[in-house]
Amino acid sequence: xxxxxQFLCVVHRLSEDNLRLxxxxxxxxxxxxxxxxxxxxxxxxxxxxxVLLGEAMDQLLDRTGR
Numbered sequence: 001x002x003x004x005x006q007f008l009c010v011v012h013r014l015s016e017d018n019l020r021l022x023x024x025x026x027x028x029x030x031x032x033x034x035x036x037x038x039x040x041x042x043x044x045x046x047x048x049x050x051v052l053l054g055e056a057m058d059q060l061l062d063r064t065g066r
Contacts, residue, residue: 001009
């Protein structure tokens with residue numbers, strides 16, 4: 001195999017690797033966006049649960065004569 005053929009093989013392999021890495025990066029970015037959305041939803045639910053728990057504890061303490 002001549003030096004030019006070897007060079008072209010390397011260029012081809014690097015191009016394929018570059019495309020693969022770009023696809024993987026795109027996939028990882030999509031997953032991160034989805035995880036950020038899920039995390040935001042969980043934070044809202046956690047805050048709501050904290051409020052409900054606080055109200056329930058206040059009611060319980062009021063009934064027991066704080």
